[in-house]
Amino acid sequence: MIDPEQLRILRHALGIGDCGTKPPYRNHFVTGVDSSDHPHCMALVQRGLMSRRTGNALSGGDDVFSVTADGRLAAGGTWVKQPRSKQRYADWLREDGVESFGEWLRRRRYKDWESDRA
Template sequence: MADQVNTAELPAAELQILRHALGVGDGGLERSYRNHYVTGEGGADHQHCLALVARGYMVQRAGNAITGGDDLFTVTDAGRAEVKERTPPPPKLTRSQQRYQQFLRYDSGVTFGEFLRGWR
């Protein structure tokens, strides 16, 4: 059941599956942009997903035409909390690094040099 959570040690492979399903990357620092993982029976990933279901970190849904017949797994709130808990805080950025991150979010079609010169 998704309501019951087993907090036993979480293997690295299962943590990676949770992060991938949420789209937060290896370090877990990116903003989550999805919540699904598709895998079929017989694979190692499928076994890990079943273990995550047993822990209460994922929910399993039967495959369909969209998933090619493979099972669809989604992360529960408990799974999201586990990923968040196991993600170290991001490193403090220098002013230069903060400025570059601001440029990446700006999405203006200008070069970084133009952005630094104050193009707006």
């Protein structure tokens, strides 16, 4: 479970909006040690949802946090979509069959080919 404030930070860092419906257009969140957001960002780093770079002149000395791949998934949002290959594998895992993944793929391709011919 993710804290609502941490979810807000992840979504803000990606620029996807509070509901997560906008496509991401950035991947950074800048905050200083005295900010109320900094402890939340450090907790996200510990959970592997963000990475941290120490501040520099460009960030005004504040730390720069970036969202990791796991953080993108945790941020949710309607823009998150699994690659087709991972979706197929997840579909195969949900089925209660005895065939191998390769057999399952071949059977699906044959069904798709048959439906295209009809």
